[in-house]
Amino acid sequence: MNNGKPKTIEIVQRSLVRRYRAERRFRRMGLGAIVLSLVFLGFLFASIVGNGYTALFQTQVQLDISFDPETFATGELANADYPRLIKEALYKAFPQVTARGERRALTGLVSSGAAFQLRQMVLADRSLIGTRRSIWLPADDDVDMLVKGHLSRQAGRLSEAQLAWIGQLQSQGKLAKHFNWTLFTAGDSREPELAGILGAVVGSFYTLLVTLALSFPLGVATAVYLEEFAPRSRWTDLIEVNINNLAAVPSIVFGLLGLAVFLGAFGMPRSAPVVGGMVLTLMTLPTIIIASRAALQAVPPSIRDAALGVGASKMQMILHHVLPLALPGMLTGTIIGMARALGETAPLLMIGMVAFIVDIPGGFTDPATVLPVQIYLWADSPERAFVERTAAATLALLAFLIVMNGLAVVLRRRFERRW
Amino acid sequence: METATEQRTLFTKEEIGVTTPEDSKPQHRPEKTLPADRAQDKPAPTVGKPFVDNPRMACRHVNVFYGDKHAIRDVSLDIGRNQVIAMIGPSGCGKSTFIRCLNRMNDTIEGCRVTGEILLDGQNIYARQVDVVPLRAQVGMVFQKPNPFPKSIYDNVAYGPKIHGLARNRAELDEIVETSLQRAGLWDEVKDRLSHAGTSLSGGQQQRLCIARTIAVGPEVILMDEPCSALDPIATGKIEELIDELRRQYSIAIVTHSMQQAARVSQRTAYFHLGDLIEVGRTEQIFTTPRHKLTQDYITGRFG
Amino acid sequence: MLKKTLQAFAAVILIWTGAAAPAMADAARDNLKIVGSSTVYPFATVVAEQFGKTSGFKTPVIESTGSGGGFKLFCAGVGVEHPDITNASRRIKPSEMDTCAANGVNEIVEVKIGYDGIVLANSRKAPPLKLTRRDMYLALARQVPDPSGAQKVVPNPYKTWKEINPALPASKIEVLGPPPTSGTRDAFVELVMEHGAESYDWIKALKKSDEKQFKAISQTVREDGAYIEAGENDNLIVQKLEANPKAAGIFGFSFLDQNVDKIQGAVVENVSPTFEAIADGSYPVSRPLFFYIKKAHVGRIPGIAEYVKEFSSEKAWGPDGYLADKGLIPMPDAERKQMAADVARMKTLAKDALK
Structure with a gap:
C-alpha cells in the first residue's frame, strides 16, 4: 500500500464522526421543532382552559319565592309580574333595606333572567301558584365575577352595601356556584349569565349538514370524472388549475359570491344555515376534490388491472374496486374540509350569519349563527363575564374539532384495506 | 386489413404506473448484435413455425405503437389450442406488450395504438363492434405481481361470475368458487377460511388465487405475464405444475424471463427481440437447436 | 358499504331539498331584521332580547354591519329580503336618503336613543x-x-x-x-x-x-x-x-x-x-346614537311597532332603564318624551331636517 495515502477505511471513519454529528443535529432540530410546537399548543390550551373552565359554573342565589296567588289574579300566566316575586323575596330576606335606591341595588344582585326562569316554572306547572318554594336563581354577572375572583372588590362595579349583602348571603349558604347548564341549553343572550352556545351549535350543525350533503357527493363525483373519465385536454388542465386556485382563494371571497348569487340572484333568505352551508360548500369543494383525486391516484394500478382482467367494465372497476380503496383518503379530505368550514366566520359575515340570534334555529332556513361567530361576538362584548364564556365556547369548538378528527381516524380504520 | 384503433384512452402510462418493460429503455440493448436489416428499420422476418393448425388465436401483422415508439413490429403468431406457448426474450423486447394485446389490456394506456389483426375463434378482437368486457371474460389474464382484490378469498373468486351473471343463485356461485379454487390447487389450503382476506395469503397462494379468479369466469385463453417473477422456487414449482394441469382445458400464453420455466411448462416457444418476433418453434427445438443466431445467443446466455 | 353511504347521502340531499324548498317559497317573515352600527349593537340586542322574551314575538335578528353598511342594506329596497331597521352611530346622510328614495324607501322614521x-x-x-x-x-x-x-x-x-x-x-x-x-x-x-x-x-x-x-x-x-x-x-x-x-x-x-x-x-x-x-x-x-325604521314595513312585518315601543319605553332608555345599565347615556327627560311621542306616531324624517 502507498504510505502517503490514507487507507479508505480511515477516510471513512474520519467522515463518519462528522456524519453522525450531522445526523444527531438533524434529529435534535426535529425534536426541538416538535417540542416547540407542543409548548405553543400547551400554552394555547392552558390559557383557554384556564380562562374557560370557570364558565362551567354559575353563581346562583337561593331565594324563598312565594308564588302569591294575587300576582296571578289577572289570569294571564305569561304576563304576570314575575320580577315582583323576586323583589318581594329579596326584600323579605333583607328587611333592613328600605330606601328606594338601596332596594334597586339589592334587586340588581339577581339576574334579570331570573324572572323568566320563574315564568317558565309556572307555565310548566300551575300548581306552584299559592306555594312557597326555595329556588336557586342565577346571580347577576357582576356578582358572578366577584365570586369567581375575576372582579376586585374595589372595582366600583358593586357598592359597599351590595358587597355586604353578598357576604351575608354567602355566610348563610344562599349564594353558591352551581354547574352552568344554561351555557349548553340556551341561545345567545346579552346577559352573560343567560347566554349559551346551543343556538350556535345547532346552527353549526345545520350549516355543516348542508355543506356535507352538497360538497361530498359533488366533490367525489368531480374527482372521479376528472381522474377516471375526462380526456386529457387543455380544458381539463384549465379546470384543474382553477380548482387549485380556488383552494387558495381567501374565504371572504366565497362570502361575496354567496351574497351576489344565493341572496342576490336566487333570493334566498339572509342569515340562513342553508345559504351558509352552500357558501361553505364552495369553499370546501376544492379541498375535497384535490384530496379525492390524490386518493384515486394512490389506488394501485394492479387493482385496476385485476378488475379489468376479469372483464369488469370501467364503471364496475371504479365503483367496486377503486372507490372503496380511495374512500378513506376522500373521507379524510372531506373531514379536513369540514373542520375548516366549522371554524370559518369570514364568508358568513357577508350573508348575515354574524348576527345576534337568541332563538335556537329549528330548520335550515331559520336565522342562525355558528360557533366561531358566537365566539367572535362574545369576544367583542363589553361585559367582563363574556371573557370566560368566550374561552368556554372556544373549548366547545375545539371539542367538536377533536370529535371530527377522531371520526376521521375511526372512518379511516373502518374503511382502510391493505393490498 | 387495417382495423386500427385509436381507442379513447383514459390513462397516461405514468398515471396508472404501468411498468411494462417496453416503457423503460432496455437496460442492455445489445447494439453489437443488431441484425443487419434492423438498421434499415424493417421488421425482421420470423424463422420457424409461427402458425399451427386450428389455432385458438391468430395474430397477423400486429404492430403496436406507444406514441412514436414502434414497440411491436409486424408480428404474426398463432396461439394453439390446449397448449402453452411461452414468450421469451430480453427486457424490452415487446413480449409483455404483445401478450397484453391479446385481451386488449393495452387500451388503458394513453397513446397506445395497435394495427393488424388478432382473431379469436375467427373474430377480430380489434374490430369496432367488439366489446372488451366479454373479450376479457374469454381471454383472462394473470399478472406479474399477485393482485388479489382487498376482499375475502371467496369474493375474489366470485367477483367475475357475479358481474357476468354466471351464477343464478348462491349455491351455483359456491360451486363455481369451489371448482375454480380446486382447479387452481388452492381449495385444500383455503376451504376453511374463505372469508379471510385474499391479501392474507402467501405470495404463491395469492397468485393461485388470481389464477382461480381468472378460471372462475370460464375463459378460453389464459394470458400470464411473468406470473412467477415475484415468487420463491417452491411457489413457482406449484404454479408450474398448475399451468401444466390447466393446459388440458385452456389455451395458455405465458411471458417468462426464465428459460428453464419456458422449457418446463411450454410446448411452443416464441423468441422476441426489440419488438421483432425472431423465432417460433417447438420448445425442445428452440432450446436444443435454435435456428436464428439471436435465439442461440439468448438461450446460451450470451446476453439477456 | 359504499352503496349504503351513497344512499345515505342521497337521502340527506332529498331531505334537505325537501325542507328548503317550501321555506324558500314562504315569502313572509315573522322576525325583525335589524342591521347597522356596532356601537348601537350592544344596546339594540338587549332590547331585542327583552322584546323576544316578553312580547310573544320572535326575537329580532341583529347584524353588526357598521353604520354605513347598515344604511346600504337598509336602503336597498322594500320587501321581506331587506332589513326593517338599521342602527347608526351617526345621522343618516342626505346622500344615503337619496339612495333610499331611489330604491323606493321613501318614508323613514328616525329614532334617537341616547348618547355615547x-x-x-x-x-x-x-x-x-x-x-x-x-x-x-x-x-x-x-x-x-x-x-x-x-x-x-x-x-x-x-x-x-x-x-x-x-x-x-x-x-x-x-x-x-x-x-x-x-x-x-x-x-x-x-x-x-x-x-x-x-x-x-x-x-x-x-x-x-x-x-x-x-x-x-x-x-x-x-x-x-x-x-x-x-x-x-x-x-x-x-x-x-x-x-x-x-x-x-x-x-x-x-x-x-x-x-x-x-x-x-x-x-x-x-x-x-x-x-x-x-x-x-x-x-x-x-355623540348621539340612532336607529331608523322603514315605515313601509310597519304593519307588514309583525312586531316593528312593538319593538320600537319597547325601545322607547322608560324601563329601557330611561335613566334607570336597563340600557343605562349597559352604558347607554340617556337623553334629557324632555327630549326623551318628545322622541317617544314622535316615534309612537311614526313621524317620518324629512330630508331638510338633516341640514
Whole structure:
C-alpha cells in the first residue's frame, strides 16, 4: 500500500464522526421543532382552559319565592309580574333595606333572567301558584365575577352595601356556584349569565349538514370524472388549475359570491344555515376534490388491472374496486374540509350569519349563527363575564374539532384495506 | 386489413404506473448484435413455425405503437389450442406488450395504438363492434405481481361470475368458487377460511388465487405475464405444475424471463427481440437447436 | 358499504331539498331584521332580547354591519329580503336618503336613543391623564401647527405628552384606537381632532377658504407609530392597556364602564367621563346614537311597532332603564318624551331636517 495515502477505511471513519454529528443535529432540530410546537399548543390550551373552565359554573342565589296567588289574579300566566316575586323575596330576606335606591341595588344582585326562569316554572306547572318554594336563581354577572375572583372588590362595579349583602348571603349558604347548564341549553343572550352556545351549535350543525350533503357527493363525483373519465385536454388542465386556485382563494371571497348569487340572484333568505352551508360548500369543494383525486391516484394500478382482467367494465372497476380503496383518503379530505368550514366566520359575515340570534334555529332556513361567530361576538362584548364564556365556547369548538378528527381516524380504520 | 384503433384512452402510462418493460429503455440493448436489416428499420422476418393448425388465436401483422415508439413490429403468431406457448426474450423486447394485446389490456394506456389483426375463434378482437368486457371474460389474464382484490378469498373468486351473471343463485356461485379454487390447487389450503382476506395469503397462494379468479369466469385463453417473477422456487414449482394441469382445458400464453420455466411448462416457444418476433418453434427445438443466431445467443446466455 | 353511504347521502340531499324548498317559497317573515352600527349593537340586542322574551314575538335578528353598511342594506329596497331597521352611530346622510328614495324607501322614521361617550383611557396602574381636545389633536394629528407659532403645519414632532403640555407626564405618546372603518374613529376625529384643530384661529379660517386643506390638517391621524390601529375589538384594547400602563386607548364609554377596575378615563377639559357628565352634556366628547325604521314595513312585518315601543319605553332608555345599565347615556327627560311621542306616531324624517 502507498504510505502517503490514507487507507479508505480511515477516510471513512474520519467522515463518519462528522456524519453522525450531522445526523444527531438533524434529529435534535426535529425534536426541538416538535417540542416547540407542543409548548405553543400547551400554552394555547392552558390559557383557554384556564380562562374557560370557570364558565362551567354559575353563581346562583337561593331565594324563598312565594308564588302569591294575587300576582296571578289577572289570569294571564305569561304576563304576570314575575320580577315582583323576586323583589318581594329579596326584600323579605333583607328587611333592613328600605330606601328606594338601596332596594334597586339589592334587586340588581339577581339576574334579570331570573324572572323568566320563574315564568317558565309556572307555565310548566300551575300548581306552584299559592306555594312557597326555595329556588336557586342565577346571580347577576357582576356578582358572578366577584365570586369567581375575576372582579376586585374595589372595582366600583358593586357598592359597599351590595358587597355586604353578598357576604351575608354567602355566610348563610344562599349564594353558591352551581354547574352552568344554561351555557349548553340556551341561545345567545346579552346577559352573560343567560347566554349559551346551543343556538350556535345547532346552527353549526345545520350549516355543516348542508355543506356535507352538497360538497361530498359533488366533490367525489368531480374527482372521479376528472381522474377516471375526462380526456386529457387543455380544458381539463384549465379546470384543474382553477380548482387549485380556488383552494387558495381567501374565504371572504366565497362570502361575496354567496351574497351576489344565493341572496342576490336566487333570493334566498339572509342569515340562513342553508345559504351558509352552500357558501361553505364552495369553499370546501376544492379541498375535497384535490384530496379525492390524490386518493384515486394512490389506488394501485394492479387493482385496476385485476378488475379489468376479469372483464369488469370501467364503471364496475371504479365503483367496486377503486372507490372503496380511495374512500378513506376522500373521507379524510372531506373531514379536513369540514373542520375548516366549522371554524370559518369570514364568508358568513357577508350573508348575515354574524348576527345576534337568541332563538335556537329549528330548520335550515331559520336565522342562525355558528360557533366561531358566537365566539367572535362574545369576544367583542363589553361585559367582563363574556371573557370566560368566550374561552368556554372556544373549548366547545375545539371539542367538536377533536370529535371530527377522531371520526376521521375511526372512518379511516373502518374503511382502510391493505393490498 | 387495417382495423386500427385509436381507442379513447383514459390513462397516461405514468398515471396508472404501468411498468411494462417496453416503457423503460432496455437496460442492455445489445447494439453489437443488431441484425443487419434492423438498421434499415424493417421488421425482421420470423424463422420457424409461427402458425399451427386450428389455432385458438391468430395474430397477423400486429404492430403496436406507444406514441412514436414502434414497440411491436409486424408480428404474426398463432396461439394453439390446449397448449402453452411461452414468450421469451430480453427486457424490452415487446413480449409483455404483445401478450397484453391479446385481451386488449393495452387500451388503458394513453397513446397506445395497435394495427393488424388478432382473431379469436375467427373474430377480430380489434374490430369496432367488439366489446372488451366479454373479450376479457374469454381471454383472462394473470399478472406479474399477485393482485388479489382487498376482499375475502371467496369474493375474489366470485367477483367475475357475479358481474357476468354466471351464477343464478348462491349455491351455483359456491360451486363455481369451489371448482375454480380446486382447479387452481388452492381449495385444500383455503376451504376453511374463505372469508379471510385474499391479501392474507402467501405470495404463491395469492397468485393461485388470481389464477382461480381468472378460471372462475370460464375463459378460453389464459394470458400470464411473468406470473412467477415475484415468487420463491417452491411457489413457482406449484404454479408450474398448475399451468401444466390447466393446459388440458385452456389455451395458455405465458411471458417468462426464465428459460428453464419456458422449457418446463411450454410446448411452443416464441423468441422476441426489440419488438421483432425472431423465432417460433417447438420448445425442445428452440432450446436444443435454435435456428436464428439471436435465439442461440439468448438461450446460451450470451446476453439477456 | 359504499352503496349504503351513497344512499345515505342521497337521502340527506332529498331531505334537505325537501325542507328548503317550501321555506324558500314562504315569502313572509315573522322576525325583525335589524342591521347597522356596532356601537348601537350592544344596546339594540338587549332590547331585542327583552322584546323576544316578553312580547310573544320572535326575537329580532341583529347584524353588526357598521353604520354605513347598515344604511346600504337598509336602503336597498322594500320587501321581506331587506332589513326593517338599521342602527347608526351617526345621522343618516342626505346622500344615503337619496339612495333610499331611489330604491323606493321613501318614508323613514328616525329614532334617537341616547348618547355615547368616547373616552381616552389608560391603565389604573398609571396616573390619570388630564387633557384638552387641543392636546389630543396635537398628540395624534399627522400634521400640526408649527410649535414656533408660525402659521404653517409641520409633520408631528411630538414624541412625549410633556412636549405638548408641560403639565402632562413625560411618557411616550402611544394611543391604541380603532381603524378608519369604525364609527368610533369617525366620531373621535370629528369631536376631538377637528375641534382641537379649530382652536387655532388660522386653521379655523381655512375651513371656509380651503376645506380640503382643513380636512387634511384636522382629520388625518399620524402614522408614525404613535397611533396604533388596534382593530374593532374594544376588549382587546382594554387588555392591551392593562398590559402596557404607558399606553392610552380610545373606545366607547360602555367598555370603560365595564372595566372601571382596570382602566380610567382621561379627564377632558376638566370633566371626567362619567355617566352623569355625559348625560348632562358637560363631557365634551359624546355623540348621539340612532336607529331608523322603514315605515313601509310597519304593519307588514309583525312586531316593528312593538319593538320600537319597547325601545322607547322608560324601563329601557330611561335613566334607570336597563340600557343605562349597559352604558347607554340617556337623553334629557324632555327630549326623551318628545322622541317617544314622535316615534309612537311614526313621524317620518324629512330630508331638510338633516341640514
